[in-house]
Amino acid sequence: MNASNEKDLPLGTTAHYANMHKWLQRGLFVCLVCLVFEAALSFPLIAMWMGWPTLTLTEVCHEMEKVRFADDSRECIVPYPLFGPAEAKGQKTAQDTWGIQPRPHYKRIGYRDLVKFRDERLAREAAGARLRAERDVALKAGLSAAQPQQ
Amino acid sequence: MTAITNSQSGNFGNYDAHQSDSAAAQLRADKWMISGTILMGTAILGLFGLPLFLYGLRLQINAAKAGLSMRPTIVTLIGYLVIIDSALNSMGWTLDLFANHTLVNRVLTTGWGAMFDGGYFWHYNELWLGGAGAPGEKAWEIALIPVLFCARLAAAIGLLQMKRWGQQWLIVTCWMGVIVWTGYNTNMTIFADIRYSGVTFPVWGWWLYDIWYITPFLSLPYLHTVNREIFSE
Numbered sequence: 142m143n144a145s146n147e148k149d150l151p152l153g154t155t156a157h158y159a160n161m162h163k164w165l166q167r168g169l170f171v172c173l174v175c176l177v178f179e180a181a182l183s184f185p186l187i188a189m190w191m192g193w194p195t196l197t198l199t200e201v202c203h204e205m206e207k208v209r210f211a212d213d214s215r216e217c218i219v220p221y222p223l224f225g226p227a228e229a230k231g232q233k234t235a236q237d238t239w240g241i242q243p244r245p246h247y248k249r250i251g252y253r254d255l256v257k258f259r260d261e262r263l264a265r266e267a268a269g270a271r272l273r274a275e276r277d278v279a280l281k282a283g284l285s286a287a288q289p290q291q
Numbered sequence: 292m293t294a295i296t297n298s299q300s301g302n303f304g305n306y307d308a309h310q311s312d313s314a315a316a317q318l319r320a321d322k323w324m325i326s327g328t329i330l331m332g333t334a335i336l337g338l339f340g341l342p343l344f345l346y347g348l349r350l351q352i353n354a355a356k357a358g359l360s361m362r363p364t365i366v367t368l369i370g371y372l373v374i375i376d377s378a379l380n381s382m383g384w385t386l387d388l389f390a391n392h393t394l395v396n397r398v399l400t401t402g403w404g405a406m407f408d409g410g411y412f413w414h415y416n417e418l419w420l421g422g423a424g425a426p427g428e429k430a431w432e433i434a435l436i437p438v439l440f441c442a443r444l445a446a447a448i449g450l451l452q453m454k455r456w457g458q459q460w461l462i463v464t465c466w467m468g469v470i471v472w473t474g475y476n477t478n479m480t481i482f483a484d485i486r487y488s489g490v491t492f493p494v495w496g497w498w499l500y501d502i503w504y505i506t507p508f509l510s511l512p513y514l515h516t517v518n519r520e521i522f523s524e
Contacts, residue, residue, distance in 0.1 A: 166364060173371070176379065181334060217397060
């Protein structure tokens with residue numbers, strides 16, 4: 142490396158390490174740009190993956206709890222009391238294979254699966270309610286048919 | 292003595308003017324880059340901060356091309372990237388440690404956990420301390436936020452001021468970063484069932500998301516090979 146080339150190098154970089162410093166600088170720039178994009182877009186993209194805006198953020202929170210603890214009755218408490226106990230303290234419903242290396246059995250959450258899970262659950266609940274109503278009607282009809290005979 | 296000083300005052304004057312012009316140009320560029328970095332460190336506002344940062348970086352590069360004594364570009368990138376890396380890491384982990392029952396955390400962190408790292412989904416908010424309950428995770432958070440990231444932030448500020456202690460402390464804290472990457476990934480590997488079972492993008496997704504935090508591995512080769520005389524005592 143001749144003297145004029147040495148003078149072209151950034152301050153603190155010797156000719157021997159010039160190439161390495163050049164590639165490190167490129168790598169650092171790529172990392173910075175990627176980190177900024179990733180950090181800025183994480184929240185909106187995760188929320189969209191989980192079903193927002195079809196589901197509100199609170200509903201997303203409810204649905205994730207139902208998956209995590211395998212319990213359709215679980216709901217996020219929003220806002221949570223400031224010094225309350227941990228939300229899931231003492232829960233008994235989560236499904237795991239317990240051992241020295243526990244293995245969870247919750248469902249994998251694909252793109253907007255939480256919307257699907259919510260709709261399926263609501264349909265199940267509606268079908269259950271309809272069945273119960275039909276059974277009640279049938280019971281009442283049976284009773285009223287039986288009463289004159291008494 | 293007086294005569295000598297007077298005869299050289301023109302030279303010193305030129306030197307001083309060059310120095311003060313350089314310092315003013317560096318400060319002007321840094322004001323843009325600091326503003327950009329504050330926004331980028333908030334994560335969600337990062338896209339507003341990036342153009343400010345890039346404008347400041349361009350001002351610095353142009354001033355150097357014009358002949359002023361500016362901080363080397365790679366030192367600028369390392370310093371500000373370390374600040375952003377520490378800010379983002381600290382914010383995510385501080386949410387998990389202290390704000391684990393907020394709605395934003397229960398959507399962002401557990402959503403991220405379900406997609407990339409089951410440690411942030413599995414039995415979340417069941418531990419008495421709240422937040423992630425994966426083995427070892429809370430210990431990493433408590434150790435790294437106040438010790439590693441605070442020290443690394445301070446070192447990065449010293450480095451940007453071209454102080455020798457800044458370069459030395461950044462070397463120390465980047466080596467701590469190597470220990471963190473090794474320890475953290477070993478922990479995740481040993482408890483891989485918790486970290487990756489039922490996760491949408493297991494292992495490769497985690498690496499794709501987290502690889503951009505490898506700042507220490509890119510900083511250390513430079514910090515060990517730069518001519519340290521450029522940093523002042």
